Amino acid sequence: MTHRQWQLLGPEDIALRSFEPVGPKPGELLLRVRAALVCGTDLKVFLNGGHARMLQPPCPFGHELAGTVIAVGATQSSDRRSQSWAVGDEVVIGNSAPCYRCRECARGRENLCADLEYLNGAFADTVLVPERFVRHNCHRRPASLSPKLAALAEPLACALHCRELLLPTLERLSSMDHNVEHDVEVVVFGAGPLGLLLVGLLARDGLSVTSADPNERRLAASRAFGATQTELVVERERVVPPLLEHRGGERFDLAIDATGRASGRSATLEAVRAGGTAVYFSGTLHSPRIALDADRIHYDEISLLGVYHHRPPLMAQALEELDDHQLPFSHLVNETVPLEDLPRALRLMRDRQALKVALDIDGEQVAESSEA
Ligand SMILES: [Zn+2]
Ligand SMILES: [Zn+2]
Known part of the structure; x- marks a missing residue:
């Protein structure tokens, strides 16, 4: 299986690199990314070469994703808060994980957490989800919701x-x-x-x-x-x-x-x-x-x-909203490209030719296997 991820190297400088995920260690999950969405923030980050809070280059790039669990780190059974996940589970990961120990977290303002960790690396075929994200911001994807629409949970x-x-x-x-x-x-x-x-x-x-x-x-x-x-x-x-x-x-x-x-x-x-x-x-x-x-x-x-960012309970609420289909969410994603076409996806968004572009990593997988 390929493990490739886009890395942000600097202003308007990105590269698709092979990598070997180390893990999953106890409490972690390894996901096959099924769909990742390019966000206005990604475009801003690409043009700027970084983000004051979310990431500094060189680093993995992209933060809106839905994926399938392909490996589970050994679980710590003493921790009742963590859901148990199994290979094959379809999930959506929020791109931040609060500490739930600081004053802001205690006040229900997890987005302002003094030790908020961010997850980048959605523009990849594989992503390793750290333990804190697995525990606090990992959500089951409703069966009726496509990976592409489910990845809208973060902006929503x-x-x-x-x-x-x-x-x-x-x-x-x-x-x-x-x-x-x-x-x-x-x-x-x-x-x-x-x-x-x-x-x-x-x-x-x-x-x-x-x-x-x-x-x-x-x-x-x-x-x-x-x-x-x-x-x-x-x-x-x-x-x-x-x-x-x-x-x-x-x-x-x-x-x-x-x-x-x-x-x-x-x-x-x-x-x-x-x-x-x-x-x-x-x-x-x-x-x-x-x-x-x-x-x-x-x-x-x-x-x-x-107003800044979101909190883990709102990721769960967003998935329910998306599954309700009360708003025309599908209007937001008007282009789908394979993983290696991220530069084109960014151009389409910069030139206002698309609201959001999806990287369809699943489709690519099918194309790869049919070539073999
Ligand atoms: Zn976003
Ligand atoms: Zn906190």
Whole structure:
């Protein structure tokens, strides 16, 4: 069996290397990757040559995957928390594992764990899953869910995390409307995969959702996910004035930045009405600094909410959501390529020709065996 994995070596520098997995040791699993998805974060990491939290090169690359257990390390039977896994089990692995010992973990904020470990190496035909991930963030793939769709659990968990952090705000907004019926209005800047998932979840909650993006095809996808309004962004640095003009000057209760750009962060603050909440959902590719109108935050009582990553229980919830098929999740993955075509997959995403690209490692396996 081949063991190949893509490694990130530096900015726009990747290589497909052979490797021999060492293990699985006790508590670990060895997986055959069946499908891996390229995420906007991977593109950002590729262009930047690293990520402040998740990985520094040289290192294995890719973090959204579904796979089959092909070897199980000797289990420690004294530990009742760990599920038992067997060869042939179909699983989805979350790409982080909290310590469950620190203050943040104790407060249910595992994504902020002081010792959060990340798992990279999804762009491979084999991946070794460390013990902490097996224990805390390994999930059975529902039988009716394809590996490709199941690998969407990671980005969906990020969107579910955002929704979870927004729940107190949403409850407050709806309880304030005592006499008059006002829709809670939200604008999501950026209609990439995560922007679309946010549109879908919030629209399903009954919010009136506007989606803003420079790409007409992505706005069409937003409508499929339940956006009631769309705004074609003509000029990234001047998004909000035309958007508000189309609404008679009315701002939004909530504005969410899912663009990965400084201009999106500025727009998010600018678009929110007095008493509203601006959400910084995505990390930026370039400078994280923006000019901030602190007076507006003070006088208009704007709340600023940062949202990062996800927690293991949300990976489980995401798999249930995907298995429910209530949102058009399959719209998010519009290209499938074999493992060695990762460079093309990254180009397709950089050029906005695909929302997400799947690496179909399973299909490749079939092709290999039919050649033999
Ligand atoms: Zn991701
Ligand atoms: Zn912790």
